[in-house]
Amino acid sequence: MKTWMIYGANGYTGELIAREAVKRGLSPVLAGRNADKIRPLAEELSLAFQAFPLNDHAAKQLKDIDLVLHCAGPFDLTSKPMIQACLQAKTHYLDITGEISVFEYTHSQHAQAVEKDIILCSGVGFDVIPTDCTALKLKEALPDAIELSLGFDSDSGVSPGTFKTMIQGIGSTSMHRKDGVLEPVTLGSQHRIIDFGRGSRSAMGIPWGDVSTAYYTTGVPTISTWIPMSKPKIQSARLMKIASPLFASDWVKEMLQKQVEKRVKGPNNEFRANTPAYIWGEARNAEGVLKVARLQTANVYDLTVYGSLDLVRRLLSEQIDGGYYTPAGLFGSSLVEKLPGSGAFEIDTFYPR
Incomplete structure (x- = not known):
């Protein structure tokens, strides 16, 4: 045993x-x-x-x-x-x-x-099984892909540990992978409209783990990661750069983490059961062919x-x-589809005009 x-x-x-x-x-x-x-x-x-x-x-x-x-x-x-x-x-x-x-x-x-x-x-x-599987599914559907975009939409709630990790990252930049190399980008500078699975929404690029993992899974050289974000909040993220030295200081992070320990409990069973996650991915090849994948899963926790x-x-x-x-x-791109609460991938193809 x-x-x-x-x-x-x-x-x-x-x-x-x-x-x-x-x-x-x-x-x-x-x-x-x-x-x-x-x-x-x-x-x-x-x-x-x-x-x-x-x-x-x-x-x-x-x-x-x-x-x-x-x-x-x-x-x-x-x-x-x-x-x-x-x-x-x-x-x-x-x-x-x-x-x-x-x-x-x-x-x-x-x-x-x-x-x-x-x-x-x-x-x-959740970091990063669904999006990692999405990346591989798109690579299988479009083997000559040169660019991947991945993201998710969820009203999941936040646990104390997740909150503390977010605090550790305050004051940092966003990140993407360009031609195989990880590059920092100003938070809020990447924005587009995406339908993650429940309608088109304004979205912002974030430093999600797939800019690392999806590269090792697929070999696709250019990767970005996204979440829905309103345009005013994207503008606020840009302004955060001005105050980033203050928010990045150890004493501010320590103060915020103490508040997390006192006030943040994490989502309860009922909340989690009623807040699924919506996963989205897009692959593009040199000819401009697009493959778009969507998947619904259980709550992130x-x-x-x-x-x-x-x-x-x-x-x-x-x-x-x-x-x-x-x-x-x-364990392959189907790993996420076999987990409780997950549906099956839906993939659409779009050809350049």
Whole structure:
């Protein structure tokens, strides 16, 4: 019997995953930095638990663990030490990040993962399973695509962990990939009209993880990522650049994160059940042919629960060569369609006039 761990199980999403795992008859080891926060949930769910910091000794805590599902953000700070611990312990590594820097770092450890024969796969939740699968689906539909645009629309609510990650990114720029190279762009400078699946809306480019992952999944050299945003809010995003030095300061971020801990609880079950997500993607080739894909999925947090547990189950039961993978790179473009609450891809083709 293989043993796996949820690190960060006391967080909003980690707890959702732990509870669903138990419903499915699974017995993860719960873990985190603070024993007092982990113990109550472990005792309630009758699960083993560990408490340890992510430092140079973390690998010792993984010696009997076959796989870690890392749920403790902000991942820009926590993923590197956990990945290094997993490499030392020869333990598969999954996380639920959406941060571009984390995807790039995880990819940079490919050779070490091959040597250790373990899987490294970041983004096994809403960030980025649906859009990663959309990218691959479009690449399959238009093999000579040279440009990808990906995005989503959801009234999903925000968890404390997501809010803290957003705070970490305050004051930063947006990001896209141009001719294979990641490039910063001014937040609010990318705007267009998109129908994500429930009517045409004004949209803005954002630094979503697919500008990293979709490149490794598809090889398409130019990638942008989008969410719906009203024109006044896009204008406000542009103005944020003026105040970005203030918002980027450590003391402002620390103050905001303390407020999150006091005030943000995360969406409840009923809210999540009534707020699906709408996924959109567009591929273009050199001749101007367009393929547009749309898909409806479960709420972003529910999809993270379903997606992460599906990858855990499959990696513990299937033999796959070690290395860095994206979710769609591991299990194909149909991965998202098989998750609870997901529909099937609908693809339209448009030819240049």
